[in-house]
Amino acid sequence: MFCFQCEQTAKCVGCTNEMGVCGKKADTAELQDKLTGALIGLAKTMEGNEDQAGDSTAAVVVEALFATLTNVNFDNDALLAMMGRVDAEKQKLAPESGEDNDYDMDKLWNADEDIRSLKSLILFGIRGVAAYAYHAAVLGYTDEAIHNFLYKALRAVGTDDWGMDELLPIVLEVGEVNLACMALLDKANTETFGHPEPTEVSQTVEKGPFVVISGHDLHDLKLLLEQTEGKGVNVYTHGEMLPAHAYPELKKHSHLKGNFGTAWQNQQKEFADLPAPVLFTTNCLMTPKESYADRVFTTDAVGYPGLQHIGSDKDFSPVIEKALELGGFDDDTTLSGINSGDAVTTGFARNTVMSVAETVIDAVKAGAIKHFFLVGGCDGSRPGRNYYTEFVEQTPKDTVVLTLACGKYRFNDLDLGTIGGLPRLMDVGQCNDAYSAIQIALALADAFDCGVNDLPLSMVLSWYEQKAVCILLTLLHLGITGIRLGPTLPAFISPNVLNFLVEKYHIAPITTPEEDLKAILG
Template sequence: MDQKMFCFQCEQTAGCKGCMGNAGVCGKKADTAALQDKLTGALIGLAGACANNEKTEMTDHLILEGLFTTVTNVNFNNETILQLIDRVHEEKNRISPGCTGCGAPCGQTEDYDMSKLWNADEDIRSLKSLILFGIRGMAAYAYHAMVLGYTDDTVNAFFYRALFVLGLDWTMEQLLPVVLQVGEVNLKCMELLDKANTETFGTPAPTMVPLTVEKGPFIVVTGHDLYDLKLLLEQTKDKGINVYTHGEMLPAHAYPLLKDYPHLKGNFGTAWQNQQKEFANIPAPVLFTTNCLMPVKDSYADRVFTTEVVSYPGMVHIGEDKDFAPVIKKALELGGYDKDMEFTGINGGHQVTTGFSHGTVLSVADQVIDAVKSGAIRHFFLVGGCDGARPGRNYYTEFVKQTPSDTVILTLACGKYRFNDLDLGTIGGLPRLMDMGQCNDAYSAIKVAAALADAFGCGVNDLPLSMVLSWYEQKAVCILLTLLHLGIKNIFLGPSLPAFVSPNVLNYLVENYNISPISTPEEDLKKILG
């Protein structure tokens, strides 16, 4: 009998209820989903073992790696997941050797059976899912910071607490504060990653990025990991190979240290869900550094390379030594295009701009404030989040197109590919459309909103600011929880509401935060602007 799965952690889950067949919408097979559940259960057991035993940096690393591995579109490889489960078990036995064969087991260090969570009362399941998916997303941010040598004891400690809570028979009243605590700690985690990125690579500055691919050998780098990109740039220096970003790697062009490499040329392709079409027969290798990997098609399978937590059966994986020689060799073999290739964004634009981080925007805060006071800027929209393939996401393109000329659009994450090649002109000496960076750069938007609220002597909810967000995977979940922790209300969320949010939990969010599902651009703009 074929193994069946249950997974509802992403926005595209089947029927907006859950993937329950032989494979998920993302391409993950049922046996892989079962192993990811087993890994999560092992992590819960490891967290239990650490409740009364001393953890180490290795334990912290395993917790982050394990949670990151279970984020959507990261790992499709049963072999590497099994190896990770073994490592978690080995670490648990090392930390608590006395638990093996204990005559009076407490049960807290045993692997947790995830079916207990999936089959729990729907409200309990909903709150525990918010915690689990939230810490999975937060683990991705903490992992990127850790790679750069930045950690935080409060952030790391919370992963253990949250995992431990998942294994307890708690009530809604007990779980709800932990849900909001995910948002609180994630704010600290995003601040940590922002510090890690800017202190390592410099403060981002507005940068125009061409969509043209020059003739000759090249490599496409996708994902989120700036450090992997830096290492690749160093190893390809003076080798006649150009490097192009893809997807969430686009904001790398704004960092001074990375811009110093002249062979970091531009951006190839659009959002992650278009990769199977855009990578077909591409005359260059593609390096996947984090999530957003889709099942690999035969038309480009021979040129896909993975690194860090990303893994796919049959693909060459670059290990901890970070020797990108196989990628470089493949780039030289394929040779690239024989002439410059002119590509465009979804709306026909030939270039995009990025780099409007909080450092840049706040450096001209007086200019922004004056434009608001004079009436030149009537309203700010944060239109950002994850992109995806489900019909209805053209809402975000049309919304941005229909925003009045006296409004500013801030954007971040891969949802911007729906409209980031549009030329919306300027306002008050500033571009109307400003890309603030990757999904974790929601921290920049929060910093800007807080600064504007201080300048006008009001709360963030009193600002002429509306958040119109799209979500796909678990990093969007932890960012939403951060916004709720900050008390931000009136968020428009789409293209569909999370399947793991039960009616009672949804009612709580609507009553306390006035979260609204998106409707049409026309109706929502009228609701916002009057």
């Protein structure tokens, strides 16, 4: 196998053995490559005739790209079934097409390193875009322009005679389209569930039956809450589902009680003795240990061999029955955050922050707020991620820290106090809520009549998987410079492409909290 799409790839070079660092086996990696090659073949059949592609074509492209994102689908049977759906779409659009039209991914992995780097940025970026498009689509929100770009980007990956001049504009276009996709998902979430409100979330699990739901899909959470209503089963979020507590239409369910556990990479330890089922709705599934595999359920594009999968009918009865069977804890149980906090606060999305924009602006003008930091992104288990905890702990008391995505679990239970009546640490939400953070930054820039790069704002980001890639490309599309990225730089970025990013956008690797704070604040 060969795979280097995630931050923890072996030796910061690539996973090449019989199993990847994520737990993906070589035969699964090969199937994911074949699925990607089939998607490229499908996109080629549509070139110049995208208007012939219907909803079913868009749906299978989005779901298949999502399924190849890190820690989503480890199930070979599910991947084969998805390949069958891709082939059916090809036959419908071009009956004479076949497997000969599919792209051989070995051509990509063995290409010139700069070409491989740019194509990888495109491919991994659109996998992240597809994940956001999927979540918007289940709420009934789609955009044909986003779908057409996915087809265009797939064709670019499968074009062997293009150089840097042709590929680089598409890399940046991934960022532009991802901004539109995050805006679409933001609209879907807020029009369906209301605008997030600052909400304190308990990390204590009450005694009795409960379900833990992990991932990002708010629609699945809504359905689970509706199906558990009145059944004596409480619901607790995990990982990136934590921000769901801030949405009015979700938190009105009294049995949505709190949050269980910390970031995704700790699940094998935290789920080991859990007397409750866990439902995975998106990426971040790790290989379940035998001791708790019978308590793990998957849905949507998520899959793992041997686990019970909840199909498109979304009947969560097996999950609820398992919760009642296991019975939950005998007493109220608290699993604190990594800094021993027993509650966390979320819900500081754009609507909330903009509602107090005058207070923020006045605090900046008065000198009460000297600097803003956006410290967020993906978490992971590679050594060095304690940097983010230490960085936030060392930020001066006259600064504000915005955070989002699961990287916040390194420090979101810290009490940093308040500034100008506002908390110094504000959780904006999920990774896709980078859109909210961007809107906040643009609003501040407009208020001060300057560019975003002229604001007293610094971005210190962590990355792990492909949604972080497309968000980074969005920031570059917006011309934002001076981003610090860690804990390591992507293995798929070649020296020449890295030099381009450094020269044009001043991207820099993180060093130490002390050195980076000194460089930022002077």
